Amino acid sequence: MTKQKLKRVDLIFSKEYSCDKILATSLKKPKEEIIQMLMDSGLKGRGGAGFPTGLKWKMAAAEKSKRKYVICNADEGEPGTFKDREILDQVALKVLGGMALCAYVIGAREGFLYLRYEYRFLIPKLEKILDTFHKWMEDYDLDFTVKLFIGGGAYICGEETSLIESMEGKRGEPRNKPPYPTQEGYLGKPTVVNNVETLVYTLMIMRIGADEFKSMGIEGSSGSKVFSISGDTPKAGIYELELGMTLDDFVKEFGDGDTKSVQVGGASGFCVPRKRFKEIHIGYQGGLKGFSIPTGGSMMLFNSSRSMYNVLHNYLVFFEEESCGQCTPCRVGCQQLLKGVEAVKRGEKNQKYLNDLLRLAETMKITAKCGLGQSVANSFSSIVENFREEMIY
Amino acid sequence: MRKRESAVKNAVVKYGKERKNLLPILQEVKQIKNYLSRSDISEIGAEMGLSSAHVYGVASFYHFINLTEQGQNIIWVCKTISCYMKGSNDIMMALEERLKIKIGETTSDGKFTLLQTNCIGWCHKGPAMLVNDEPYTDLTPENVVQIIDSYYKK
Numbered sequence: 271m272t273k274q275k276l277k278r279v280d281l282i283f284s285k286e287y288s289c290d291k292i293l294a295t296s297l298k299k300p301k302e303e304i305i306q307m308l309m310d311s312g313l314k315g316r317g318g319a320g321f322p323t324g325l326k327w328k329m330a331a332a333e334k335s336k337r338k339y340v341i342c343n344a345d346e347g348e349p350g351t352f353k354d355r356e357i358l359d360q361v362a363l364k365v366l367g368g369m370a371l372c373a374y375v376i377g378a379r380e381g382f383l384y385l386r387y388e389y390r391f392l393i394p395k396l397e398k399i400l401d402t403f404h405k406w407m408e409d410y411d412l413d414f415t416v417k418l419f420i421g422g423g424a425y426i427c428g429e430e431t432s433l434i435e436s437m438e439g440k441r442g443e444p445r446n447k448p449p450y451p452t453q454e455g456y457l458g459k460p461t462v463v464n465n466v467e468t469l470v471y472t473l474m475i476m477r478i479g480a481d482e483f484k485s486m487g488i489e490g491s492s493g494s495k496v497f498s499i500s501g502d503t504p505k506a507g508i509y510e511l512e513l514g515m516t517l518d519d520f521v522k523e524f525g526d527g528d529t530k531s532v533q534v535g536g537a538s539g540f541c542v543p544r545k546r547f548k549e550i551h552i553g554y555q556g557g558l559k560g561f562s563i564p565t566g567g568s569m570m571l572f573n574s575s576r577s578m579y580n581v582l583h584n585y586l587v588f589f590e591e592e593s594c595g596q597c598t599p600c601r602v603g604c605q606q607l608l609k610g611v612e613a614v615k616r617g618e619k620n621q622k623y624l625n626d627l628l629r630l631a632e633t634m635k636i637t638a639k640c641g642l643g644q645s646v647a648n649s650f651s652s653i654v655e656n657f658r659e660e661m662i663y
Numbered sequence: 664m665r666k667r668e669s670a671v672k673n674a675v676v677k678y679g680k681e682r683k684n685l686l687p688i689l690q691e692v693k694q695i696k697n698y699l700s701r702s703d704i705s706e707i708g709a710e711m712g713l714s715s716a717h718v719y720g721v722a723s724f725y726h727f728i729n730l731t732e733q734g735q736n737i738i739w740v741c742k743t744i745s746c747y748m749k750g751s752n753d754i755m756m757a758l759e760e761r762l763k764i765k766i767g768e769t770t771s772d773g774k775f776t777l778l779q780t781n782c783i784g785w786c787h788k789g790p791a792m793l794v795n796d797e798p799y800t801d802l803t804p805e806n807v808v809q810i811i812d813s814y815y816k817k
Contacts, residue, residue, distance in 0.1 A: 346784055349744055350744070352785060352787065355784045372763065388780075390796040420687070422725035424726065437683060439685030440682075441724040442724060468756065500787045500789070508787070537744075581744055584743065584744045584793055657769050
């Protein structure tokens with residue numbers, strides 16, 4: 271079940287395989303075969319939510335509609351994540367190749383690359399690459415064009431329905447699901463929204479095969495993943511690693527020898543204290559109670575010189591600003607959590623007040639409309655429960 | 664002045680009147696006019712057949728659509744945790760001292776506005792900032808002053 275050692279992988283950034291050839295071969299395969307390969311590979315969305323990619327494509331392919339859309343979600347905003355920027359900078363053609371593959375499978379003629387505002391410096395480069403890509407599309411006789419869409423600067427737009435809302439000229443407020451975007455997405459048409467990294471993997475699975483991909487990782491979390499590593503580490507940067515490693519192995523490789531905790535999955539992820547490094551695996555199943563925890567690839571290391579109160583405070587300021595304000599649990603909850611920890615720290619509230627705040631966070635998890643409000647409890651509870659004394663003194 | 668007045672019309676012609684083009688239009692007008700005024704908002708609404716309230720609601724939702732006048736260059740210093748741990752506060756202090764303004768203010772010559780923003784995706788090379796669209800990483804209180812000075816020379 272568990273892989274013991276950390277293993278580096280080189281699929282995403284590898285220049286070994288020319289992606290136009292992979293695409294040319296793949297576009298000759300029956301659509302059902304491509305979907306089956308993706309399902310067999312066990313590939314799950316690399317943005318963090320972890321929805322099975324093959325299933326998403328299958329659902330969109332099954333919809334009867336003349337218009338369908340493929341959207342590449344490059345609205346990378348999770349604190350501590352910077353892999354999508356690097357992937358677009360280094361191997362954008364592979365990303366577009368994945369989009370073309372998806373377009374072929376589901377029957378879409380239009381695609382969008384939704385780039386976050388902060389990455390506008392990539393626009394000139396991406397526009398040139400789009401020209402090359404559109405020439406390929408002519409060569410392969412695939413009627414598919416991709417346009418850039420630039421975000422306005424909103425963390426919530428990484429959530430796929432908010433992203434679609436913003437593309438439709440509205441405030442980026444999440445929709446109720448169902449209907450899912452694969453049924454009614456952009457302009458009400460079936461839409462696949464995939465993360466940058468996920469799209470590259472779809473293409474690489476066409477190249478190496480489902481079995482080889484699945485031979486990496488652990489049950490339920492197959493393959494490899496690109497990690498963005500920052501904080502107190504001598505080796506900050508981007509690494510593609512096999513899934514399923516223990517946090518202990520991870521810290522041995524990337525820690526500075528004094529790692530107190532690791533925040534897995536960014537501000538919306540979980541804080542793992544040193545005493546649990548050995549039992550926690552990096553993958554998709556369950557929350558912190560299970561064997562593994564989900565991650566969009568953000569890994570932030572903190573050493574013992576860091577105040578976990580400052581870390582939590584920074585996250586709460588972030589959430590309080592980025593909450594879209596649509597639903598009350600998230601809008602008011604984020605404000606109250608922030609005010610609450612400040613009051614406890616200043617001694618204005620008794621330390622028992624932290625228990626009330628923990629209950630508030632759990633309430634947000636149940637009642638908030640989207641992943642943002644629901645996931646505030648992840649970092650809040652895991653930091654407060656493990657570093658309670660640092661919240662008070 | 665004519666260019667300023669026709670910015671809205673040109674953008675609407677360029678992208679089209681459908682509501683789905685609102686965000687690109689807001690960005691284009693902001694880019695040309697520096698910020699979106701109340702009358703720009705109304706004009707965009709009128710041109711696109713949308714209420715001013717809708718246009719304002721959308722424009723005010725996004726961090727990078729400015730609704731007040733900004734300096735010629737906007738500095739966005741990342742304040743999120745990884746950059747904070749690498750000393751983004753020192754960078755902010757160095758900028759405040761060099762520009763003689765505080766966070767949120769614009770220099771008296773109108774050259775710079777100093778702002779903070781959330782994670783800009785350079786956590787491994789913090790502290791980081793954007794000056795307009797351009798990212799700058801591995802900042803120190805010394806090199807950040809040189810970066811600012813290079814804009815004065817432009």
